[in-house]
Amino acid sequence: MSEKVTEVIYTTAATAKGGRDGAVKSADGVVDLPLGKPGSAANPKANPETLFAAGYSACFGGALNAMAANDGLDTSESTVTADVTFGKTDTGFGIAVALTAKIPGVDAAKAQELADKAHDFCPYSKATRGNIEVTVKGEPA
Numbered sequence: 001m002s003e004k005v006t007e008v009i010y011t012t013a014a015t016a017k018g019g020r021d022g023a024v025k026s027a028d029g030v031v032d033l034p035l036g037k038p039g040s041a042a043n044p045k046a047n048p049e050t051l052f053a054a055g056y057s058a059c060f061g062g063a064l065n066a067m068a069a070n071d072g073l074d075t076s077e078s079t080v081t082a083d084v085t086f087g088k089t090d091t092g093f094g095i096a097v098a099l100t101a102k103i104p105g106v107d108a109a110k111a112q113e114l115a116d117k118a119h120d121f122c123p124y125s126k127a128t129r130g131n132i133e134v135t136v137k138g139e140p141a
Contacts, residue, residue, distance in 0.1 A: 063122035111138035
């Protein structure tokens with residue numbers, strides 16, 4: 001089930017030139033990076049998977065904070081790691097994501113509950129749901 005944006009809060013854009021060996025720049029100039037192929041230890045550069053991991057972890061963290069606030073909890077010191085895997089699929093290439101939310105001040109059950117609520121609420125999770133494999137783990141920090 002898709003959701004339609006009914007009220008615009010923010011719009012942005014980024015332009016890439018040259019694919020994985022090119023560069024990407026956001027419309028506001030905040031992001032202006034050379035790109036490289038994933039896994040280059042000799043000359044590491046940002047790549048689409050790195051940028052996706054950064055965006056997803058930040059968005060999920062915001063969703064976690066919102067869901068925790070509904071329960072009267074402050075999770076602003078939590079961390080969210082998005083491990084993005086790039087690989088071959090039956091139809092070409094794809095990605096998978098493993099999200100880990102480390103939440104101080106809660107037990108394991110509450111951490112998982114909050115992570116699951118954040119996964120239901122997060123726009124990135126909504127966008128990927130049913131399209132790629134995403135696992136979610138909440139744990140005490």
